[in-house]
Amino acid sequence: MALMTAQEYIESLRKLKTRVYMFGEEIENWVDHPMIRPSINCVAMTYALAQDPQYADLMTVKSSLTGRTVNRFTHLHQSTEDLINKVKMQRLLGQKTASCFQRCVGMDAFNAVFSSTFEIDEKYGTHYHENFKNFLTMVQDNDLTVDGAMTDPKGDRSKAPSQQADPDMYVHVVERRPDGIVVCGAKCHQTGSINSHWHIFMPTISMGEADKDWAVSFACPTDAEGMYMIYGRQSCDTRKLEEDASIDVGNAKFGGQEALVVLDHVFIPNEYIFLNGEYEFAGMIVERFAGYHRQSYGGCKVGVGDVVIGAAALAAEYNGVERASAVKDKLIEMTHLNETLYCCGIACSSQGFKTKAGNYQIDLLLANVCKQNVTRFPYEIVRLAEDVAGGLMVTMPSQKDFHSGTVVGRNGETIGDICNKFFAAREGVSTEDRQRVMRFLENMCLGAAAVGYRTESMHGAGSPQAQRIMIARQGNIQGKKQLAKDIAGIQ
Ligand code: SF4
Ligand code: FE
Numbered sequence: 001m002a003l004m005t006a007q008e009y010i011e012s013l014r015k016l017k018t019r020v021y022m023f024g025e026e027i028e029n030w031v032d033h034p035m036i037r038p039s040i041n042c043v044a045m046t047y048a049l050a051q052d053p054q055y056a057d058l059m060t061v062k063s064s065l066t067g068r069t070v071n072r073f074t075h076l077h078q079s080t081e082d083l084i085n086k087v088k089m090q091r092l093l094g095q096k097t098a099s100c101f102q103r104c105v106g107m108d109a110f111n112a113v114f115s116s117t118f119e120i121d122e123k124y125g126t127h128y129h130e131n132f133k134n135f136l137t138m139v140q141d142n143d144l145t146v147d148g149a150m151t152d153p154k155g156d157r158s159k160a161p162s163q164q165a166d167p168d169m170y171v172h173v174v175e176r177r178p179d180g181i182v183v184c185g186a187k188c189h190q191t192g193s194i195n196s197h198w199h200i201f202m203p204t205i206s207m208g209e210a211d212k213d214w215a216v217s218f219a220c221p222t223d224a225e226g227m228y229m230i231y232g233r234q235s236c237d238t239r240k241l242e243e244d245a246s247i248d249v250g251n252a253k254f255g256g257q258e259a260l261v262v263l264d265h266v267f268i269p270n271e272y273i274f275l276n277g278e279y280e281f282a283g284m285i286v287e288r289f290a291g292y293h294r295q296s297y298g299g300c301k302v303g304v305g306d307v308v309i310g311a312a313a314l315a316a317e318y319n320g321v322e323r324a325s326a327v328k329d330k331l332i333e334m335t336h337l338n339e340t341l342y343c344c345g346i347a348c349s350s351q352g353f354k355t356k357a358g359n360y361q362i363d364l365l366l367a368n369v370c371k372q373n374v375t376r377f378p379y380e381i382v383r384l385a386e387d388v389a390g391g392l393m394v395t396m397p398s399q400k401d402f403h404s405g406t407v408v409g410r411n412g413e414t415i416g417d418i419c420n421k422f423f424a425a426r427e428g429v430s431t432e433d434r435q436r437v438m439r440f441l442e443n444m445c446l447g448a449a450a451v452g453y454r455t456e457s458m459h460g461a462g463s464p465q466a467q468r469i470m471i472a473r474q475g476n477i478q479g480k481k482q483l484a485k486d487i488a489g490i491q
């Protein structure tokens with residue numbers, strides 16, 4: 001099968017029997033649900049751009065497994081150039097959606113599991129790498145979206161998986177059969193879970209011998225028997241359910257999605273298992289996946305940042321202050337911060353290296369520095385955007401008020417007339433355009449999109465402390481001490 005179009009992707013989701021719950025009820029037609037659809041549109045953009053000749057070089061690539069043309073989101077990186085192109089592609093998608101477009105978690109899982117399974121087989125003579133290559137060939141040939149599911153609920157964080165009062169706090173094997181395994185547990189805040197065709201489950205921490213049953217990785221169709229999702233809500237999400245509120249929503253077309261993914265005795269056939277008890281490799285999968293996803297943020301958040309900077313500049317223009325030196329300087333600062341993140345994404349890619357399995361891994365230290373910066377700079381960028389935009393982004397009346405025909409004035413003025421009079425922008429700019437840019441910024445800075453641009457920048461791909469641990473491990477303080485000793489003449 002060739003690459004799917006955006007529309008084919010959306011239609012393909014309707015064929016799945018995915019179980020989705022929201023506000024305490026099962027959602028039957030989740031594909032068209034106004035709170036879910038924007039996140040589907042976002043993933044659809046990864047298909048649409050691959051069909052666009054302007055972006056084909058970036059969005060598509062020859063498969064290392066089959067030689068056929070595949071979407072880069074399903075590719076195994078074959079060079080540092082591939083790693084750089086991945087970051088460029090993510091920046092492009094961020095620019096086109098101003099949201100988390102979700103398909104990267106699968107791409108990062110493919111690359112981490114591909115290289116790790118090779119090394120597990122090398123040690124144990126298992127067949128996980130072959131399983132994985134067959135699975136990925138199917139994914140590439142059908143142009144599927146796959147979710148990378150890592151984050152377990154974790155329960156009491158001072159305890160290992162096997163020590164938890166409730167064993168389901170980490171995904172684990174409850175039964176081993178000749179033809180496969182049965183698994184239970186859950187993964188929290190899974191990006192792009194509902195609108196993926198398949199999931200790859202991976203461990204979330206390093207494990208010891210007692211945790212054998214929790215050291216498990218496998219692929220599973222999203223509508224597998226026993227699997228279901230409970231949709232995560234976002235700030236101001238119910239605006240998407242209101243009538244005449246498309247401007248109030250801020251970004252009516254696109255958005256991200258997270259869900260709690262539950263595995264209630266799900267059977268996984270042998271051919272989809274990539275780790276099953278080889279506990280000492282759990283940490284390798286975690287470290288590699290996290291490394292790739294920390295690189296990813298040097299692309300996606302930068303693309304979203306480009307839109308935030310553009311919106312702040314527009315707000316300044318509409319307010320008539322674009323020439324003020326203080327405003328210009330704030331836009332420079334935002335650009336500087338945003339491009340610093342991009343530098344990190346490109347740097348960790350350009351310093352990548354070949355794994356034993358043959359695909360390319362990013363430089364771990366630089367990827368962790370990248371993500372550590374991402375836990376800070378988008379916050380400063382939205383702070384400056386709020387500064388430039390002014391308070392109107394959070395105090396403006398609703399779209400319905402702007403459209404209201406209710407008479408309130410002595411001369412027959414309606415609520416709409418009054419809103420349009422007092423919220424008028426500079427000459428030549430419509431009040432509605434000003435309204436649109438303010439609501440967009442509200443959405444980015446503290447509405448539904450702030451999930452993707454702020455809190456996800458903090459906690460996605462691991463919270464700040466996780467990067468500091470990696471920076472400590474990779475930072476080579478002993479080597480640096482030696483440098484100082486050599487020059488200072490210390491024996
Ligand atoms: Fe992709 Fe960024 Fe969303 Fe992760 S946070 S899935 S890298 S867009
Ligand atoms: Fe993320």
